[in-house]
Amino acid sequence: MEQNELYPLFLKLHNLNVLIVGGGNVGLEKLSFLLKSSPNANVEVVAPNFHLEIKVLAEKHPSIQLTKSKFKKKMLKKRHMVIACTDDLKVNKKVYDLSRKRYLICNIADTPDLCDYYLGGIVTKGNVKIAISTNGKSPTTAKRLREFFEEVIPEDINKMVENLNEYRKTLKGNFEDKVKKMNEITASLKNKE
Numbered sequence: 001m002e003q004n005e006l007y008p009l010f011l012k013l014h015n016l017n018v019l020i021v022g023g024g025n026v027g028l029e030k031l032s033f034l035l036k037s038s039p040n041a042n043v044e045v046v047a048p049n050f051h052l053e054i055k056v057l058a059e060k061h062p063s064i065q066l067t068k069s070k071f072k073k074k075m076l077k078k079r080h081m082v083i084a085c086t087d088d089l090k091v092n093k094k095v096y097d098l099s100r101k102r103y104l105i106c107n108i109a110d111t112p113d114l115c116d117y118y119l120g121g122i123v124t125k126g127n128v129k130i131a132i133s134t135n136g137k138s139p140t141t142a143k144r145l146r147e148f149f150e151e152v153i154p155e156d157i158n159k160m161v162e163n164l165n166e167y168r169k170t171l172k173g174n175f176e177d178k179v180k181k182m183n184e185i186t187a188s189l190k191n192k193e
Contacts, residue, residue, distance in 0.1 A: 011038075022109070023066075
């Protein structure tokens with residue numbers, strides 16, 4: 001049986017420099033997705049032309065920079081993460097190859113073989129965030145799972161997280177003692193049927 005071997009991580013995009021190459025519909029989708037989870041993400045979008053909604057997002061988010069230009073190799077300097085989503089496969093492949101040479105993680109839209117990471121489904125309720133991956137096989141399944149979790153996770157879960165955090169700060173003892181106590185207090189969250 002095939003298994004998803006992707007490693008999930010939660011990036012602080014306000015501390016990183018992200019480059020999106022492409023200003024069309026897919027560029028808008030990728031930028032919107034990043035900003036939904038990380039509204040202060042540092043992103044530069046490079047394209048000869050921009051979808052109107054990308055311009056609107058850039059006006060609302062001061063950390064977004066629009067550069068009206070074709071992609072150039074020097075644009076990869078001081079980047080951590082790259083997304084290429086132009087309608088020119090040669091440009092996308094060039095972005096990928098140059099990113100790999102610089103040890104940058106790169107995502108080429110709709111080309112799983114040229115992706116070091118995927119942008120999966122995300123559920124956010126306050127401090128609780130769940131990432132969903134289908135290993136790049138079915139974005140629609142990730143979307144449906146996201147919708148399911150958004151419905152079943154209670155809106156007040158953030159209050160529970162905040163309360164547990166305050167309680168955790170009061171615990172004394174070594175790490176093992178604290179973990180044991182936190183496990184005891186949260187055991188009721190598991191379904192025991």
